Each structure stands twice: as C-alpha cells, then as structure tokens.
Amino acid sequence: MATLTQDHLNNIQAYWEASNYLAAAQIYLQDNPLLKDPLLPAHIKPRLLGHWGTSPGLNFIYVHLNRLIKASDADFLFICGPGHGAPAVLANTFLEGTYTETYPDITQDENGMRYFFRQFSTPGGIPSHVSAHTPGSIHEGGELGYSLAHAAGAVMDNPALIAACVIGDGEAETGPLAGSWKSNCFLNPARDGAVLPILHLNGYKISGPTVMGRLPDETLTALFSGYGYNTLIVRADDPIDIHQEMAMALDTAYEQIREIQQFAREGKKSNSPSLWPLIILRSPKGWTGPVMWKGKHIEGTFRSHQVPLTDVVKDQDQLALLEQWLRSYKPEQHFTPDGKLQPALAALAPSGNKRMSAVPYANGGTDVHPLRMPDYTNYAVSVKAPGESIAEGTRELGKMLRDIFELNEDHQNFRIFCPDETSSNRLDAVFEVTERCFMEHLLDNDEHLSPDGRVMEVLSEHLCQGWLEGYLLTGRHGIFPCYEAFITIIDSMFNQHAKWLKTCREIPWRKDIPSLNYLLTSHSWRQDHNGYSHQGPGFIDTVANKKSNVVRIYLPPDANCLLAVMDHCLKSYNYVNLVVAGKQPSLQWLNMEEATKHCAQGASVWEWAGNANQGKPDVVLACAGDVPTLEIIAAAWLLRKHLPDLKIRVVNVVDLMALSPKEYHPHGMEASLFSDIFTDDTPVIFAFHGYVRIIHDLVHGRPHPARFHLRGFMEEGTTTTPFDMVVLNRMSRFHLAIAAIERAERKPANEAEAISYFEDKLSMHNIYIRECLEDMPDIRDWKWSDI
C-alpha cells in the first residue's frame, strides 16, 4: 500500500499544478505562455472557449494513474467520459511528450506551448473535445453515456489491460451509462482485462445539480455494492492529504483487481462473485480555480462548468484574478525558462508505450490480426434454378460464423454482440463451438452459457454497441446481429462512431480499425408474431446520411448473396457495414457463382426473370431487399403470363449505394453501367425494403429520376401475414404489376383486363383477411405466396 514520501507527494502536487496550468492556459492564453510577463489583455484569446469545470479533477486522476503505472508497470488505457475536459487530457499528452511526437509542430518549448494554447478550440486548430485527434483516446465523449461500455469492450480479450474509466456525474445520469455498470457481469477475469471505474462527482451539470452528486456516501456505497462493486471514496474536502488518500485508493483498487485476476487465472472458483473496485472522487467543480467573483461562488458550482471568468479583457479586476489563479500553479517553477517540464516532474510520467497517451491499445490495438476467414463458398446453398429451393439465410451464415470462431480461436479476436437474439435470429450453429458469456452463477437448466463464451448477449442494444465499439477500436473483430426495428435504439451511438471513423481517415497516424458490421434480421416485413412496434426499417436512412467513405449498405436477396456480402464485410476495415436480410425460409435465386458476381457489381439485370434483357424494355422492375425481390419476381411472372407482349426487365440491387451517382458514394455505379441496367428513360417500378425516401434521393442525379416509381414500407403494419404486410404497404406483386402496366411506355393490348384481374386478387385477399377470424388459417400458409 502506498505511503508516499513527502518528496513524492510534493512532486505529484507540482505535476498536477503543471497540468492544471496547461489546461487553464489553453482556455485563456494566446501569448505570454509561461507568464514571464505580467498578464495583459493582449495575451488573452479573443474568444474564450473550453470547459474548465471537470479539468482539474481529470488532471488529478491522471497524475495519480501515472504514479500507479510507474509503480506497477501495468498497461492502462484512459477513457475520459467527460470528453469536454479535453484541456486536461491534452495537457497530459503534452507533458508526456506524446503530443510533440505526434504533432512535431507543437514543440516542447515556449513557442510550442504558445501554439498548443492557441490551437485549442480555434478555427484551423483542434476541436474542443477529446477527439480522434487526441493521442491515446478511443472515446470522444461529446455525447455522454458510453464511456463505461467502451472501457468494457476494450478490455475484452486483453487480459493485461486495465481501462481506467472516468465517469462524470452528468454522464452518470444517462440511461446508457446507468445500464453499463453491470458490464462486470460479462467480464471474465481469467481471460479479460479489468475496468476500473472512477466516478468523478463534482456536483453539477451545465447549470443544475446532479443526482449522484447529492447522494450521501452510504447511499452510493449501497448502490454500487448492488451493482457488484467495492466502493472506495476519496473526498477533496477531507482534512488529510488528498494525494495520499488517492494513492491509497488506487493501490487498493489495483491490488483488488490483481487478486481477482490471479484467483481466476489460477483456475480457482469463488463461491460468491467478486466485487470489483470502484473509486468515487468527490471534488469541487472547477477545483483550484477562482473561488468567488462579485459575491458569487465559482469554484464548487455550475458557474465553473465552462469559462469561469469571462470578462478578463474588459475588466481589470477580473484579469488580476485570472493572473493570480494562473500563477497559483507556479509555471515558473514547474517549467524551465525555455518551456520544458522540470526533469524531476517529467520523471513522474511513465515512458514509451506505458504512457496512457501512447498505449497501442488506443490506436489499432496490440498484437492485432486480420480475421482468418473460411472460404464462404463452402457454405453455398445449392440453387439449381432460381426460385426452386428454400433456405434460411441466417442459418447458413451461422455455420460460417461458427467456423470463424474456430479459425481464430488462438487469436481470441472475434465476438458476437447481440441483444439475446442469437438463437432467435437462427445463428445457433455458433453454439456448437462457443457459448453465451455470463459471469453470474449458472443453473442446471441453462443452455450454452459459460464464463468463456464469445457470444455477448445482454438485453441492451446500447451495451452491445458500446462493447463492440470498444472491442473494434482496440483492433479486434465483431458483428452485431439485431432485430431491425430495435437497432434504431443506438442511432446516435452509430452516428458518433461513424464520425470517429470519418475523422480517423483524415489523421495520418491513426491506424486501421476493423469495420463495424450490423446484421439486421427479424425485419419489418416478417414480424408474423410481433407487430407494428417491431416494424421499422429507418436505420438504413440513418446510416446513409453519414460520410460516404465510411458507410456501406447491403440488402442480400438470398442466402448465397448474404454469405458473399458478409465475407466481404468481415474482412473490411474502417467502415460501418449494414446488412439487412431476413431469417425466414425463403426462395433462393442465385447459385454461389452468380451471387458472387452480383454482389461484386452491386446491381444487375436478372435475365431469367424478365423478357426484355437486351432490347429496350417497356418497363423495368427493380427491387432491393429479400421480400421486395420476391414480390418483384412474382409481379414479373404475372405480367409475363397475363401480358406476354409487355417487355419487362428485372433488376436486383444488393449494394444500395451502387444506385448513387459516383461523386456521392465510392460504390456508385458508373453512369454507363447505370444506363445499361436501367436505360436512360424507361419507367422503373422499384420495390424497396425500407422507406422509399432514400431511393428518391439516390436516383437524383441519374437520367430522368422522375421515372422511378417507388414502393416500400409506408408505416402500415400489425401482427399479420407476410403477404398482408406487402398488401397493406401497397408493395404486393399485384400492386407492382398494376403500377408497371399503368406506367409502361407502350401500353399492352389487354391492359384493362389484366389490371382488373389483379385488382380482383387484391379484393379476394382483403376478404380473406377479414375472414381469418372465421377460418383460422395457418398464417404461415399465406394464400398468395406461390409465384
């Protein structure tokens, strides 16, 4: 247990002062960086931006973690929940030298320091939050709630790693963070690293108090014991030395972590689950900053959230107070006259890759390996002719995922993250080789459950997403299968991850990150036993809106296409791949060779389904998504049967962005290929899996976009038959056939007759649905399903 010498304590205090100085100076100073001259208005930045409130607490935690790293030689990753406390994190990367190594223009001297201050939150400089630009970070924190989930994901399969995760009491109010405390039930101390949560209570958000900040110690201790933590509380207002107290708390926490790990790694079994340590640091908001101004408290209140003194240029007294505040950190003592940190202080930080600002975990990972992939064609479904065999796409994919687990067993770098739906989504084959991970006690009736499982099932889309992000950002691979409608729960998390990826692409030193792969199944069109709440394809639109160099959207129409697409996605880096495919038994269209070619091109004419593949068609029938494909092919069949002189061409789109003009998305088809497929002016009837909006957008910029007539999900749904679903949304084969006839360039002779026949069919369907309660048919046995 640490009993630090007075010298060591003094040095820690000095290092903390140095970092607090750099944090405050980033907010305030454009010149006079070491305060060698008296502070003048001209030294102050013209616009004061940045968040002071959380920064001194972050600096305090950081210097103490440094001490522990030096003492233990352990691997620590720093996750900064209050990412707007960038002045603190940046200050430490600067003190450790990593900032200069990463950005050589920011030298470790007076001039470098001036630029370091100037660039903060300035146009042409760096963002005001801990962004991808910050060395050592995998977590921006601008949107709060995900720090603890990121930390847990990062330590999975990284047994040597401890993620120190600072959580502000603002962030602690969010739902996703509240749901993240129980991540400890899914971390296996034998194979995974550890998360050390440090809950930093400074009492306020932007302008109001925080709930946790007002709770007494015993209430918090009870709460966290319920979550499986042993709480160590450090209070800034205690009379005893705060540094000594923090050092002891960290040493205790570290020892408890190592004890739990050693116990587990020696294969011992505990009777009761171990309590992981958690540190609560209670400190004033804006700690060590200005105490009062004009009779109002600043330190310890919401008034220090951003810039505590805002009128320093105009108000001489305030400028004096600022100078007094900045000088209280003794820059002239802690830095040499040429702006270097005093060697005695610099020696406090770890060196090389042990520096939290330089850990390889935070930039592509350590000991990383591309995923070993089996040959996806091994899992091919036999398709002798289109529409003659039935398969369940996800069940076939499950076999490939099973083999991926086996092939990469020695690297321990692949996991499935899923909200309790792996079996429901028919990926069960994976349970032949792995299990669901769970650390609570097991019961006789449990199936496929073990602390060693690599399938992470928790009924929280937020946790699945947060863990997976943490896992990927540290260089490993994964997939997130989810019910389609409920993936929108993590819309905003996806947004932030896509922004992170986009930013990383612009930062030369950022290494490649394995892609985030979504498999959305149990989709909107096949909710036979759920209903309207489970019917929502909107995630496609959310993904499509992000930067085109990071997003990919695939709608494989059958099992072989699903395999080809997933093979491609799982091998890729730096993307978000969205794959939407049903799990239900359905007709198969392409053999593996055709599927491979089709997926590579993104969209193609399915010649066997139409009758005008070469010459100019009267109408093009296009589709994207498995259910729309079935309906379009059925519509084509109906048209060929009832109106054989109508020239139709059938097109399937598997890579949605192929529709986009190339200048808007790298997967966009060349103009000539687009014209070959869709012609330049033939009317197109397009059946789409999602909301039609996005297709209207994608074809904007293509020849004659107005000729595209769309059908898709129009927010009509309930618990009903699959065929009734397409009728309700006016996307049934009959609707499509009628639309094709009405819009075809050349009117076929018996047009009216055919339309009337199709309308009759729809009337019969509606009667059938009304009569369902009388007849009680098997709704799997949907009357109109046969082509």
Add this chain to the structure above:
Amino acid sequence: MATLTQDHLNNIQAYWEASNYLAAAQIYLQDNPLLKDPLLPAHIKPRLLGHWGTSPGLNFIYVHLNRLIKASDADFLFICGPGHGAPAVLANTFLEGTYTETYPDITQDENGMRYFFRQFSTPGGIPSHVSAHTPGSIHEGGELGYSLAHAAGAVMDNPALIAACVIGDGEAETGPLAGSWKSNCFLNPARDGAVLPILHLNGYKISGPTVMGRLPDETLTALFSGYGYNTLIVRADDPIDIHQEMAMALDTAYEQIREIQQFAREGKKSNSPSLWPLIILRSPKGWTGPVMWKGKHIEGTFRSHQVPLTDVVKDQDQLALLEQWLRSYKPEQHFTPDGKLQPALAALAPSGNKRMSAVPYANGGTDVHPLRMPDYTNYAVSVKAPGESIAEGTRELGKMLRDIFELNEDHQNFRIFCPDETSSNRLDAVFEVTERCFMEHLLDNDEHLSPDGRVMEVLSEHLCQGWLEGYLLTGRHGIFPCYEAFITIIDSMFNQHAKWLKTCREIPWRKDIPSLNYLLTSHSWRQDHNGYSHQGPGFIDTVANKKSNVVRIYLPPDANCLLAVMDHCLKSYNYVNLVVAGKQPSLQWLNMEEATKHCAQGASVWEWAGNANQGKPDVVLACAGDVPTLEIIAAAWLLRKHLPDLKIRVVNVVDLMALSPKEYHPHGMEASLFSDIFTDDTPVIFAFHGYVRIIHDLVHGRPHPARFHLRGFMEEGTTTTPFDMVVLNRMSRFHLAIAAIERAERKPANEAEAISYFEDKLSMHNIYIRECLEDMPDIRDWKWSDI
C-alpha cells in the same frame, strides 16, 4: 395490514386461475372455449403465437392490485413493461367487462370468448402486444426500456394517481430503464402522484438468463436502497401463502406511499429523503404452466418464453398435457356455463372508472384542458425591414413559455422537459415564474431549483422523452427543447410514440392527445465551441419517415416565425411537431404579420430578396432553416450586385412538408401553388439545414425534380466559425452564387468574372482559417458575415 380471510384468498386464487386460463387459451384455442368437450386438435389454432412466460406473473400482480383498489378506492394506472404479456392484460380487461364495453362484438359469453381467443395475434384480429387497442394502456412495451419513465410522467401533476409499473427482468437490463430508477428524485409527493415499481424477476429473457434474476435478495435490496427505494420481496417459492404475502407487500407499499404523501402534503419537511416502496416479485417463468416435457424443464426456464408446448396438434401426448394444464385452471368452476365469470369472482374487480382497464388517465386524461395560450404576436420582434435587426429566437420564445406557465398555473398542466439545457438554449425567461424541479437536498449556491419547479431537467434524453410521453398520454402539455445532435438519442422512442399516435387515430374510442413538441436548437451550424460530435441534423429524416398524418417539421428562419410556429404547435393535438431553430443572435427577416402569413402558407417567395418575382426567373434560390436562409439571401444579394441582369427569385420554406406532393403529406402544397413559387422548370438552388437527401425525396413527384440542386450538411464539421461551417459543407453564399450562375437557364454576360470573384473570396477564407492560429481573431467576428 391485510390479513385476508381464507374465503378471500380462495377467491383471489380462483380469479388468478380464471385470468391464467384466458391468457393460455388466447394462445391456443380457436374453439371449445370453456373446454366443455374433450380437447381435440381441431380446437387448436393453426398457428400458435403469443408469449406465455410473463403472463401468469402479470395476472398475479393484476388480481392483487384489484384487491388493493377495492380496499383503498385509490386511482391506479397499470403500466405493463412486458407488453408482450398481452394475453394477461387482455384477459383482465375481458374479466372486468371493459373489453366488451369497448368492443361490443366480444361479448361476455361463450361465443364472445371464442372470438376473444381467435382474434389474438391473428390477421384481421388484434396485435400480440399491449397496443393502443388495449383499453387502459398508455404503453405498448414492444420496445423495452420505457415503462418506468412513462409511469413517472403519468403521475406528474396527478396527485391522486398511483402508477403500478411492472418491469420485467429483461427490460431491467436496458439502459433507459436503468436510468429511470432515479425518476423518484423528480417526483414531488406533495403535488405529484406516486409510482409503485413492481420488478418481476422470472429469471430469463428470450433464451438467456437475466442479470437481476440471478442476483441474491440482499444485493438487490442494496442496489435499490441506493436508488432510494425500500424493497419488499415476494417469492413464489416461499412456503407461506404467496397470496397473503403479496397482499401484505402491496398494503405495506400503499401505506408507505400514503405516509410519504401525507407528510409532504401537510407541508412537513423531512431530514432525509423518503424511501419509496418497490416490490420485487420472484416467480418462475411460465409459472403454473407445464413443468416438463421430454425430460426438459419448461416452467421456470426460457423454454416458456413464448409458446411452451408447440406440437399439440401432431402430438397426442402433448395435447393431453395441454388439456391437463388448461383444466388445472378449472374454467368450468370459474365461469358459468354460458361463459360469464362467476359473480363472486367478478365482485373482486373494482367497478367503473376504478378498473385499471377503464381509468380515464389512460385515455386522454382526467380533468383535461387545452393549453391557454397568450397572443403570440405580443412577443413580436420589431422588424422594420428585412435583415436590419438582430434577435435571438429562443430568447423571445422563452418569454412566451414563461407566460404560458402563468396562464395555466391553476391547471398545472404544462411542463418543460430538457436535458439540463434550458438556460443554455436561452429560454431562461421561464425562470422568472418557475424553477427546475429537484427533490434532493438543496444548497445555498443552487439557482432556480425547487421541488415545485415545472422545468424537468435531467441529463438523460431518454428520461425527458419518456416522462414527456407519459405526461402527454395522460392529457397534459409539454415541450422538449434539446441540442439538435443529441435528440437522435431518442430516435427509437420517437418512432414508437409516432406509431402509437398513428394507431390511436384508427381507434374511434381513443381520445385526442396533446402533440409532442420538439424544439431543436444549438443546432449543427452553430457549434462554435463544441464541434463535430454536436453536429448532426438527422432527426429530421427520422421524423419525416413516420406516418404523414402525425408528423410535422418546421424550420422557422427567424424569431417571429418561431413564435408563430410554436403557437400553432402548442395548441395542436395528435402530432409530433419538430421545430428546428437556432439560439444565436441572427438577422431578422419578417415582421409578425408577414411571419404569420408565411408560416400559414408553409413556403413563399420573398420578393424583397430577389429581382424576378413576377416574370420567369433564370434561377430560383430556395432555403429552409435559419443558417441556409442567411446564406441564400446573401447569395441573392451578391448575384444582384455582380450580375444585375440575372433574374433571381428567392423562396423560403418554413413548413418542410409543404414541399411534398399533397398525396404524400396533408401539408403538401397544391400543385398550382408549387408551380407559382418554384415554376415548372426553372433550375432551383436549394440550401437546406439538414442532409439534402430528404429534399430530393420531397420534390420527387413535382415537375422536373432533376432541376433541384441541393446544398446541405454533408458531414463536415469541427470546432470552427459559423462561416467556415458553411464553407466546409459547400453551402456558403459564394458556393450558392456560383451554383446559381452555373445552373441558371440564361447565362449572364459577365458570368466567368463573377465566378472568379466568388472563388477568390473562398480562397481568401481558406487562407484566413489557416492563419487563424497566427491572428487569433474573435471567431464570433466571422469575416464574411455581413451581407
């Protein structure tokens, strides 16, 4: 304290059996509803759908709540987190007679019972979840996580109401639910009703165990004491009478609630916050259902989640087991031969509006009042000429909101829900008349904080949304101001609310519900001191995808338009109104009379900004959103100055859906008006606040959609100047002017010269940004902001 007589206990047991019978029979039977005949395969539904696992526990809770209601005459609202347990909820509405009163075809006799069973989860029947079709419900539960927040919102300002909120252990794993426990810190026992959470632990989700289900009692008790609850545990496996135990727990909980309320309502102050009661019911999943099948446990395991016996038609032994199970509920005893519940049992349920299936709270509310609105024109900003004065739109709106609080003070039916941003969003005027609501202890330095406040600030968008939904669905009014980028946190909650509203419109007995009003400010274009993580306008797309009869999107370009739009929204019912408007000081365009007219029409030509208002223009410059409006007007000014012979027309769109063809949205402009404004074929340069995708969609179906050339947010952002933001996204006045020249129908003479001048300006800007670190300008002082 309840010590129930044996008779009473027997009756409760019988009522529970009757409801369990109806729940199981809804899943299985299409005929022989009272089992008068031996059970045959022909009596079984052809497809077995529904969720049994949670149903008997829900029935158990329901009958006990009924006992308490009868004993106390209290107002209880039943919130069913496990909404897929609809068989149980529906069973109770049927037993109480409410179902028959609501749907007279489902009579209270044998034939009605048969239809009641048949309709469940059948095409043409009712959904498989507790949907808007279910009397007494304000909560569907298909997407888990929001039950407790809905319950809290429902009891706000309903002092007589107790919301009994059943939370499954699956739902308890979600982030939003975990974040909802602390709703009790925001409920004031003096003025609000109470939430009684009933955590129903049955141990399993779809196929895996639940975290909470595996935690020991003492761990859960500690956890919930940390959240401010006094936990009462009822265990189904206890040897003592489970009914007696549950009755005592409910009586205890009820007494504790009334004690807390009485204390508060008598104006007494407590030294420590009261612990609200919470009941944990531990019962087996699929309780009272089949115990085993072929050596595997069903009751008490995940195997009873949905349909516990699936082969009853084909397997004679299984059919026998089903019959034995169903008969164990003694339908022949509990129902009369003609299918009525035995009078002695029927007498157990409350009557009239006390029935939880009939409480008026769940259908439009009790004692409801339209919001009294001040005359919005009172808050008009003086605009003598366009672009000459500056105002902050949200600051003006704050004054109107302040007066709404005052005007509706006696009805206590209006609140603001906001994630700690009321001041940041410049709505502070409301703090002249009310405060932030907070129930923890207050400190000297707190500002605008009180248990009586009507501004609900919590750093959780999920809680803000959930509380507001609960508040609205019980007939009150509210508004949710939020940072634009972070509203996507509740995308999926909005989806479900929009679906609920859409469904309610199709149900004649559902009463009107006040609209859900979003005010998105601190928007993507003005994040001077945050950055890329705070830049995301995607919520517009999420809203636009929902059913057009419930969604409205407004982008008021200035303060007067914001006031006119918000007046309209706050008075409306049954919609989701999305309003996007900045908070920063900005130029004002319209006086109140003009603003009112403009907002009513949705889009109009701003004649003063163009030079071709009557004749045919060479190019139309259109805009939607405050920043795009500024840039378009500046572009028009530049064009008129540099190319005076170019005929331009400026159009502003305030009601986004006005662009849509009328068949797709009721706000869609008539074709003739659209043509009057945009012409039929003139090129349009359109600057849009959000992603351009949606405009491409909205104009699809209008004459010559390909002529619309869009500029908008293209995922470029960082901490920079407002003007740099529009440059980065190619939407600056110079970009727009160049695009207008390049696309104008008639080429002006000095075209090349003008383009080159504008390109020079952009180069100068880029140099300026690069030099910012040298010059350190005030970034509010953006060099190109003046028109």
